[in-house]
Amino acid sequence: MSGARRDGGDALAGPGALLTVVAAQKRGEARGVFSVCSAHPSVLRTALEGAVERGTSVLIEATSNQVNQEGGYTGSTPAQFAEALARASRAAGLPPGRVVFGGDHLGPHPWRALPSAAAMERAAEMVRAYVRAGAAKIHLDASMATGDDPEGGPDELIAAERAAELCAAAEGARAHGWEGPVYVIGTEVPPPGGECDDAAGPVVTRREDASGTLESTEAAFRRRGLGSAWERVVGLVVQPGVEFGDDRVHDYDPAKARALSDFIEGVPGIVYEAHSTDYQRERGLRELVRDHYAILKVGPWLTYAFREGALALCAIEREVLGSRRGVALSELRETLDDVMRRDPVHWKGYYGGDEERQRFARTFSLSDRVRYYWPRPEIEAALLRLFANLEAHPAPLTLLSQYMPGAFGAVREGRIANRPDELARWRVREVMELYARACGDPGREG
Secondary structure, eight states, rough: OOTOOOGGGGBBBHHHHHHHHHHHHTTTTOOEEEEEEOOOOHHHHHHHHHHHHOOOOOEEEEEETTBBBTOGGGTTOOHHHHHHHHHHHHTOOOOOOOEEEEEEOOOOOOGTTHHHHHHHHHHHHHHHHHHTTTTTTEEEEOOSSSSSSOOOOHHHHHHHHHHHHHHHEHHHHHHHHTOEEEEEOOOOOOOOOOOOOOOOOOOOOHHHHHHHHHHHHHHHHTTTTTTHHHTTTTEEEOOSOOEEOSSSOOOOOOGGGHHHHHHHHSSOOOEEEOOOOOTOOHHHHHHHHHHHEEEEEHHHHHHHHHHHHHHHHHHHHHHHHHTTTTOOOOOOOHHHHHHHEEEEEEETTTSSSHHHHHHHHHHHHHHOGGGGGSSSSHHHHHHHHHHHHHHSOOOOOOHHHHHHHHHHHHHHHSSSSHHHHHHHTTHHHHHHHHHHHHHTOOOOOO
16 A cells, blocks of 8 residues: 555555455356454454464454444544554464455444534545545445435435545545555445344345446546546445344345346446345355355344353353352343443334343344444453453363354364353354355465
């Protein structure tokens, strides 16, 4: 990245790995890349360690809700997030230049209550911050309604103009001579943090709508003199019919999305980006990659998997230490629910029904609204106590077999140590390995 400010230093890569995947797709190869859309430290550590083991790069993206110039719900700015990625990359032993940092749903969503002009001004500031921090991939998303927009949000032409406005901000922050960032456009998905719980499932994007998005956005770019930036548009977000909700998953059906797959084959240099691929079967993920959804986004499934591991350890902790005098249990599960009940802002509008149904959803919903609460100090303290208790009193193999059968096998095979932090992350690792297989992991980069 010639002459650019890089908050992540040499740890962060340019968009080369993404461009390689796009080129392979255009040669007819079923190659893909999965994007880790999470700011959870244990998820990020697992992603980085997985890249070390596979000898590949890793794509890690933060959303506008998670990380922005005001801190987002993680409390991190883009520069701070990039610096943390760099530190974690070095700690994991990942060679320099293997972390592709991206920004997801970058647009006015965090400030959507403001009038459009003010919301877009803050969105532009955020995009500039991401680029200066070394983001090599930017998803431009200005589709959501702001305070003075119609209820249904801006029409396609206005959304395209706003995307171009954000691109101009990114280009203004771009270092001269740098090959990135590359851009993804389109947003045929729920807003960041949202999921579809409609029993009928999402409607597949029409071929003509995908074509219209490309045409209107390219025209908006060129009106602003962003022709060279348009050449770096590598992805289009469409809805292939995959989504998840509270307790259901809508699986990919290739037949329903055939027209979309055929369409993108004739578009040079651009592939599809699929959002909300969480909880899909491996077969479905492979089919998505085959059908030119070369970028697979996954986020809630990863923190859901971590929650599964952590609460399984709570059950083991109670079995091992519940009757011992002088030992304070972590009470992680109780702490999670207590914090969520006292501050319902991140789940109240998503979990319906009576109190019992909401209580169940707070812990077990596939929507995983728990992910917004892991950074809270009292929850971090409970997790640390859980790990300390099981470091001092390691989980018996019998209880690993009972509560964490996958991790039990991994411990027996020597793939991981019988340590609580590794056990908690095992399910996260399993999910990432599934995605790596589905993307046709090309093997070691050297």
